[in-house]
Amino acid sequence: MADAPTRREVASGRRALLLAVPIAALSMAPLVWATISSLRPGEEIFRYLSPFSWRTVIPESVSLDNFVSVLQSSFAPALMNSVIVAFLSVTLGLVVAALAGFALAVLPFPGRGAVFAFMVVCFLVPFEAIAIPLSSTFRDLGLANTYAGLVLPALGNGLSIFLLRQFFMGVPASLAEAGRLDGLSWTGVFRRIYLPLSRGPLIGAGLILFVFQWQSFLWPLLIAPAPGVRVAPVAIADFAQETGVDYGQMFAAAILTAAIPLILLLAFQRHFTGSTASSGSKE
Amino acid sequence: MTTTTTARPRHDAPAQRARRGSTARRETWGSAALLLLPAVALLLVLRIIPTFAALSEAVPLGSERSPWSNFAYIFSDPSFWNAVRVTLIFSIIVNPLQIALALALAVLLTKRIPAVGLWRTLILLPIAVPQAVSAIIWLVLLRPDGPLNGIATSLGLPTVPWLTDPTWALASIIIVCSWVGVGYWMTFLVTGIKEIPLSLYEASALDGAGSWRQFWSITLPGLRRPLLFVLVADTVSNFLVFAPVRILTRGGPQGGTDLLMYNISERAYTLGDTQAASAATLVLVLIVVAVVTVQFRLLPGRED
Known part of the structure; x- marks a missing residue:
């Protein structure tokens, strides 16, 4: 108690x-x-x-007319595409970021500061500013109108690496040392010691990756305009045509777009509330 | 891949130990390279190479024009300097405001409140709406005859020229960006506060420390690393604000909300001057790098 x-x-x-x-x-x-x-x-x-x-x-x-017509329009498959792309971005992005953040926070190796500075510089560059040259490279590689073309830019996320590094650095170094003395490899230290301790930070990094993808507009417009791979924000923009903005439908689509993260967040919050804070209690 | 180190003998000769030490070091370097490879490769291809493409556009080598002509052009353009000025004023106000609010909310929402996860989620929710859409919602809310002024009138207050006066327009952008951002940054600080051992609070409560005292002597020091993260990440994202400006004010009135990202996109897409846009982007990145470097110096997140 x-x-x-x-x-x-x-x-x-x-x-x-x-x-x-x-x-x-x-x-x-x-x-x-x-x-x-x-x-x-x-x-x-x-x-x-x-x-x-x-x-x-x-x-x-x-x-409910606005909702009915929005769900019968091409917005529904676009929302589905957004969900798929966001899911892939979060899961793959977390693996990339967690490995890099761990190496930068825990492993002693020469040039660590330089590699970290490199990552920081990467998220200082506004993605919108490099979207156009990058999209022509992607088109040359045959990535236009593919899920891969939409997911890949989200994976190079310096911000989520930065976040996880900050938290991993807060884990007492003695834990890693003890693991090493017990013969664990570095990946073993990562899997057995750091991962179980960092549920909260991982959710935070997942949130960064999710928001980047859920908010992205210019990039999908450039690289995936085809109806089959169109994402929700691009589809919503279609409700604002030259003939005028259909505010009712646009707001209905916006509410549906916000509803999916709302459900996920509520599920997550219930699952994780108080979990990390109980570190002082005996269970 | 990694050779498993067998049970460690306690007393071994110095030479043996040195040899093992260098194997371990090599193993560490190998692991580091392997763990960092995916991230570094992705960042190189997705961020650095396109940045050099933009750079080569801003600094055209091998044409008869001077390679620095694009910079000379934007530096002689008063609209560019106005954008720099507006961006700096915006940053000086919006960053402390958002971080203070996010911190206050994080402290509030880590208390024992019934259904605390629900309140946190509702405050975080604005970030889940695509910004282009949430800006349109605010466009209607802030109209001269919109609901916000409607509420003001029915309370007997004067109406506010939200988007039609240069100063109020910048304030409107700050409000909209904070509505989106505060809940988001709060979330990282909530995670940080939960990582602080409860025993520290219990011990200081036994010593009779009040909650204000606990905030300064336990919460704030314990939050140093997450706070550095939020400070840097929030500053960067506020330097890159674009969609709300595009939809709410288009940089106006009288250039009062012409933030640099919007100024750049106008150059690139409306004026079609991608060279000047790339040059302005590089100036923006240099400003951000300078500010972030100062932040890292002021609030070191490492002590290893």
Whole structure:
């Protein structure tokens, strides 16, 4: 029962809740408003913007038309493509980043500082600035309109390497030394000692890789415009045509795009809440 | 691959030990090379080589123009200097603001709050919406006749020229970027706080330390490495802000929100001057490298 909350902790938690709920509500407000708007039929979105009244937040009539037509359009397969591409980017990217971050944090080898500086410089270069020359190389290699073409740029992610290095450096060096003395190879030290300790940081690095891919717009536009491999952000942009923006459909598509990470995050949070913090307790 | 070291004899001759030492060192170097190979190869092909392609565009060798003519051109362009000025003002405000908010939220949301994971997730959620779309949501919210001004009016407050006044427009960009970013950076600090051993807090509570005291003497020192990460990563990402500017203000009014990334993309895509755009990109990268170097010096994350 080392982990049971004291009465004081419970009281301060209640007080913190009074702050946390309004902040979460404020953070959600623009998305809630977009959701409400996506449930309104046609041009009603702009009818009650101003002056602000209860009609601004409560639609005259609720209709799922926008969601139905979005899901029947080419947006649905695009969302599926986004999920596949993001999944591949996160899993493969985590392997690459975890190995590199471990080597940079733990292994003593000459030139370690230089290799780390190289990685930092790599994430200082804005990807948008090199997207055009890189996309012509990719097209020459036959990677246009392929999943590989979409996934590969996400794998060279200096930021996730930097994050994992920072956390691996915080693991006491004595653990690695003990493992080495017991005859573990470096990969053994990584697998048996560092990986089990770094669930939280790995989720963080996974988040970086996921966000990079989920947000990317210019690159998919350049390298994968074909309908079969189109991703969600590119498909959403189609709702803004020269003829005008279909806000209802665009907001519906945006809500669906945000819903997938929301579900994943809620599942993850439930699974990992408090897990790493229990290091002081005896289980 | 690696030769397994057999059970270690405790007392061995110095020569033997030295020989084993050098094998171990070679094994370490080999492992390091192997572990780093995928990352280094990917970064070389995906980041460094294209960067040199951009560099060769900015510094055209072998033409009759001077190789530095593109830099001479942008340095004589007042719109470029305005973009540098706006970018620096934006950075000086947005980075401390976001990091302070992210840190405060991380401390708040590692307390024993009912359903704490839910509140964390809801605050993180804005990053899950493609930025091009979330900017359009804000475009409607910030309209002169939009809901935000509607709320202000119904509370009897004056309306705000969100996107039509240069200063307010920059403030709007800061608000939108922070709405997206604060929850994201908070997440890394939450992870960092959870790595701090609970026993430190328990011990200091026994010594009668209050939560303010604990924050300064335990949380902040314990967060040094994650905080350096957030500081650097947030600074870099704020130097590269593009989509909100493109959608909300197009750099205006009167160049008040002309951040460098937007200025660069205008040069490349609207004016079709990719050489000047590449030159401006290199200046941007140099500014970012300089700032990040200072941050690494000020807040060393290593002590090994």
